[in-house]
Amino acid sequence: MESKLQDLKSLLATKNYKLTSQRKLILQILLDHQGEHLSAEDIYQIVKQEDSGIGLATVYRTLELFSDLGIIQQLNFDEDRRRYELGTNNDEHHHHLVCEECGRVIEFNDEILEAFEDDLADKHNFKITQHRIKFYGRCKECQ
Template sequence: MEEVKTFESICNLLRNRSYKLTPQRQTILQTFLENVDSHLSAEEVYMLVKHQNPEIGLATVYRTLDILAEIGILLKNDFGDGRSRYEFSRQDEHHHHHHLICLGCGNVSEFDDDLLESLEAVIVKRNKFKIMDHDLKFYGYCHRCGEAH
C-alpha cells in the first residue's frame, strides 16, 4: 500500500478548501490513520471515535466522511451490504485496487493483482472504447467462513 497522507497534510487540504478543522474532524481523521487498511462504515467510525470524543454525533461522522470523500481523501465504496464503507484513496494508482467480500462475516480485504490489463486492451481495440477505470469485487467466503459452507 502506498504511504498514506500525513495528518498534517490532510488538515492543510481541509483548510485550503475552507473547511473548519474541528476537534471532531481531527478525531475522525486520526481514526482512519490508525486503521489505514480498514474499510470502515460510518457506524464503525462512530463506535471508534465516541470513546475519545463522547459528544460526537453520528450525523457529524456522516458529514465528515462525505466531506473527506468529496475532496478525495477517502473513497466511498458500496460492497452490497447496505452501508457505505470508506478507505483512504490511492491517488497514484491508475486503477483502483480490487476487493474480496466475504458473504459470511462481511470482511473486506484487498488484492492488487491487476490481471485485467490484457482484457482492457482487447476491449479498447475491439470496441474503440477508452477505459478510464474499472472496479472489481469478488463475493465469496473467507478461509474462516468457507469451512462452514
C-alpha cells in the same frame, strides 16, 4: 501521519474548510484502521471512546466531506451501509474479495486485470476513468 494531516489541512484550506478536532480524530481513526473498510457506524463507535461529544451526524458529514475532497473512497459491497477507505485515485488501485458469510473484505491487486483493462480500452478506443471489481464468496475461515 503528520504529513497526511498536513496534506489534509492544506487541501481543506484551499476549499475554505478547517481541520477541526473532530475531522482530525476521524482521519486518525481512518489511518489507524487502514484496510478495514469501516462503516460510518464503525467509525462512530471508535469516536465515542475518544470524544463522547461527537455525534453520528458529525461523522457522516465529515465522511461526506472527505469523500467529496477525494481523501477517502466510498465503497458499496451490496450491504445496507457504505464502507470507507482512506486514499485517493492516485493510490495503487486494488480490488476486493467479499465474504458472504462474515462480511470480511480482502484487498488484492492483479496485474492480469490491469492488463485486461488496458486491452479493453485499446480494443474499443475507450478511455476508462475508473472501475471497481468485487468477487463474492467465502473466506478461508468461513469455508
